[in-house]
Amino acid sequence: MDLFNVYKRWDIEPVRGRGSTLWDRDGNEYLDLYGGHAVISVGHCHPHYVAAVTAQLGRLGFYSNAVQSSLQETLAEKLGRISGYDSYHLFLCNSGAEANENALKLASFHTGRAKVLAFGGAFHGRTSGAVSVTDNPKIRAPFNATGNVTFVPLGDLEAARKELSTGAYAAVIIEGIQGVAGIREPSEAFFQDLRALCDGTGTLLVADEIQSGCGRTGRFFAHQWAGVKADLVTMAKGLAGGIPIGAVLISPDIQASYGLLGTTFGGNHIACAAAIAVLDIIEGESLVAQAEKLGNWFREQLEGDPALVEYRGRGLMIGLEVKPEFKGLRDRLLYEKHIFTGASGERVIRLLPALNLHWQDARTFVDAWRELTR
Numbered sequence: 001m002d003l004f005n006v007y008k009r010w011d012i013e014p015v016r017g018r019g020s021t022l023w024d025r026d027g028n029e030y031l032d033l034y035g036g037h038a039v040i041s042v043g044h045c046h047p048h049y050v051a052a053v054t055a056q057l058g059r060l061g062f063y064s065n066a067v068q069s070s071l072q073e074t075l076a077e078k079l080g081r082i083s084g085y086d087s088y089h090l091f092l093c094n095s096g097a098e099a100n101e102n103a104l105k106l107a108s109f110h111t112g113r114a115k116v117l118a119f120g121g122a123f124h125g126r127t128s129g130a131v132s133v134t135d136n137p138k139i140r141a142p143f144n145a146t147g148n149v150t151f152v153p154l155g156d157l158e159a160a161r162k163e164l165s166t167g168a169y170a171a172v173i174i175e176g177i178q179g180v181a182g183i184r185e186p187s188e189a190f191f192q193d194l195r196a197l198c199d200g201t202g203t204l205l206v207a208d209e210i211q212s213g214c215g216r217t218g219r220f221f222a223h224q225w226a227g228v229k230a231d232l233v234t235m236a237k238g239l240a241g242g243i244p245i246g247a248v249l250i251s252p253d254i255q256a257s258y259g260l261l262g263t264t265f266g267g268n269h270i271a272c273a274a275a276i277a278v279l280d281i282i283e284g285e286s287l288v289a290q291a292e293k294l295g296n297w298f299r300e301q302l303e304g305d306p307a308l309v310e311y312r313g314r315g316l317m318i319g320l321e322v323k324p325e326f327k328g329l330r331d332r333l334l335y336e337k338h339i340f341t342g343a344s345g346e347r348v349i350r351l352l353p354a355l356n357l358h359w360q361d362a363r364t365f366v367d368a369w370r371e372l373t374r
C-alpha cells in the first residue's frame with residue numbers, strides 16, 4: 001500500500017523539534033515559522049507539555065464519553081476563564097472541520113432553520129458541511145451540496161443584510177481572520193454590524209477561530225478585537241499543540257437533545273491533558289500579550305518593505321503579499337535559508353509561528369527576508 005496522493009509535500013522530513021527549531025534526519029536545522037499550520041502554539045516539545053501528556057498517557061490514555069471526565073471539566077473551566085467565554089458550554093471533538101460541522105448542525109437544530117450565510121474567500125474545512133460553507137468549488141464533490149449556503153463578499157454588510165432579513169438563516173459563519181484566503185481581516189465595524197444583524201434576525205453568529213484563535217492575534221480570539229461575542233465559537237489547531245482536538249463554545253441560550261452531538265474520541269484524556277497544558281503555558285508565559293508584541297515588531301520591520309504589496313494580519317497571524325517578481329520567495333526561504341513558512345497562492349507568505357517564538361528567531365527571518373529580496 002502507498003499513501004493516497006492528496007497532499008503536496010516538501011521533500012523534507014523533520015524528525016525532532018524544540019521550541020521553533022526543527023531538525024531533519026541528517027541533522028539539518030530549520031526555523032519553523034509555520035508551526036505545522038498554526039498548530040504548534042507553544043513550540044515543539046515544550047517540557048511542561050511533554051511532561052503533562054506523557055504523565056496522562058501513563059495514568060489513563062482513553063475512555064469514552066460514557067463516563068465522567070474531570071479532565072474535560074478542568075479544560076472547560078480553564079478555557080472559559082482564559083477566553084472570556086466562561087458562561088458558555090464546551091463540546092469537544094477532534095478537528096476543525098468537525099467543530100464547524102457541529103456548530104452549524106447545532107445552529108440549525110436550535111433555530112429550526114436550514115440556511116447558512118458564509119463569506120467569499122472562506123475556508124472552514126473539507127468535510128461535507130464544512131466544505132459547503134467553504135468558498136472553493138474545487139475541493140467539493142457533488143455530494144457536498146451547497147443548496148442551503150449563500151456566499152456574500154467579506155465586508156459587504158448590505159449583501160449580508162439582504163440575505164439575513166429573509167429570516168431563513170440559522171447561522172452566519174465567519175473566520176476571525178481569513179487564513180487560507182491569504183490573511184484577510186474583516187473590519188471591527190463589520191463584526192459589530194454583523195452581530196447586530198444577527199441579533200435583529202434571530203440568526204446565530206458562528207466565529208471560526210480555528211486558525212486565528214488561542215491567542216495568536218494578540219487577543220484570545222481575533223473577533224474579540226471588535227469587542228463582540230459570538231453565539232458559537234469553533235477551535236482546533238493550536239488548542240492542544242499537536243494532539244488532535246476540536247472544540248465548540250456554545251452560548252448558554254442554545255440547547256441540544258441527548259445524542260444530537262457525539263463522538264468517540266472527542267474530549268479524550270490525552271487531548272484534554274494536552275489542551276490544559278497548552279492553556280497553562282499560554283497563561284503562565286503571558287503568550288497572548290507576547291503574540292501581540294512580536295506581531296507589532298514584525299509589522300514595524302516589514303510594513304512598507306519594497307518587496308511587499310501589503311502586510312496583513314494581527315499578532316502572529318501574518319500575511320506577506322509579495323510583488324510578482326518575488327513569486328518563488330517561500331521556496332527560497334525554505335531551501336536557501338532553512339525557514340518554514342506557510343503560503344496562500346503563489347504570492348502570499350503566511351507566518352503562523354509558535355506564540356513563544358524567540359526574538360532572535362524573528363530577527364533571523366527579517367534578515368533572511370532582506371538578503372533574499374535586495
Ligand SMILES: Cc1ncc(COP(=O)(O)O)c(C=O)c1O
Nearest residue numbers: 095096097123124125179210211
Ligand atoms: C479557519 C479554518 N477553519 C477550519 C479549518 C479546518 O480544520 P481541520 O483541518 O482541523 O479540519 C481550518 C484548517 O486550516 C481553518 O484554517
